[in-house]
Amino acid sequence: MLNTMVHGVPGTQPPLVIVPGLFGSARNWGIIARRLSDDRQVIAVDMRNHGDSPWDDAHGYDDLAHDLLHLIDEYGGKADVMGHSMGGKAAMQLALTHGDRLNRLIVADIAPVAYDHSMTHLVDAMQGLDLTGVTLRSEADRRLAGEIADDGVRAFLLQSLDLKSTPPRWKLNLDVLRAEMDRITGWPDTPGHFDGPVLFVSGALSDYIRPEYHAAIKAQFPAAEFTRIEGAGHWLHAEQPREFEAVLHGFLSPTGVSSAS
Structure with a gap:
């Protein structure tokens, strides 16, 4: 079971699961998670091989999505999910394979494509x-x-x-x-689509979500919306935390009103 930091109590809205990126942890998201927990429970996780979660020799997106599936089952079986970078790919993999477990999906500065960089x-x-x-x-x-x-x-x-x-x-x-770096920077070309509400949030100073990736995103996430945060790069939640938080609040509100375009 993944290690978690839980903020708030169950409310009328489904819980929000925050999935960090490579080298990230639940602790990195503590302030944002607390500020989002005024009307819902927010669960920030350590992914496998990170923080206080179990270590394993496998670190592919099928493995990461499987971990998230079990976590969501522990918290009622359905959730809103926000994933950043590696966590965004894990969340997309979960949406494509177990879309019934997601209410809304937010993908922060990553696309369902293979990248040629390495960490x-x-x-x-x-x-x-x-x-x-x-x-x-x-x-x-x-x-x-x-x-x-x-x-x-x-x-x-x-x-x-x-x-x-x-x-x-x-x-x-x-x-x-x-x-596992090639699998982390890659993408398994998982088939299928998720028809629920999805918001892709990018940093205006980042090139992780390029215009040429929009067709691939729309093919699998047909309801996808896009928005950018000015003055932010790849670590948009750390560089512009209040702006990022406002985008999340808007998209996750019961009316689903956001600043996406």
Whole structure:
């Protein structure tokens, strides 16, 4: 069973399941999850091989969707689902294979396509980090800066560094994430379609949801709407959290009114 952080109590609306992206965790989504839980229960998860969830040698989208299916069954059998990046692909896989378990779907800055980039260099940097004598996150950040120049990326990755462990350790199954990277950046070409309400949210500074991907999205998610958040890149929820939260609130409201276009 996936590790979860649960906010709020069951209400008249179905629960919202928040599915983080690669290297992310339920903890990353704590503030947004709490702010969305005023009228519903919000369940943020650690995906397998992340955070405090179980580790496994398999990390394909069929595996991730299966985990989410079991989670939703534990919370009444139907939910709204919001997935970012890897989590968005897992949520799309779930919608295409078990669409009856989803009410509304939000996909944050990812499309149902294979990408040609890799995050292996980040795995290399984390595995190569000398954690000897590290007791402060600031010291780990200083050491990691030699391999990762971007302050925001380092801060994001270091949220998964457990400094309370002896010795310190990453709460990521880095060996498996490296071995499964092609499946993570890829897409299994799952057939079928999900006819329910779907919102694709992109960062205006990101190129993960390109105009040429819209046809593939509409083929499998015919009710899909699209919206962009200005001033945000791929980590749109961290870069423009209030704007992102407002988009979610609008789309998930009982009337389904959103700023999508």
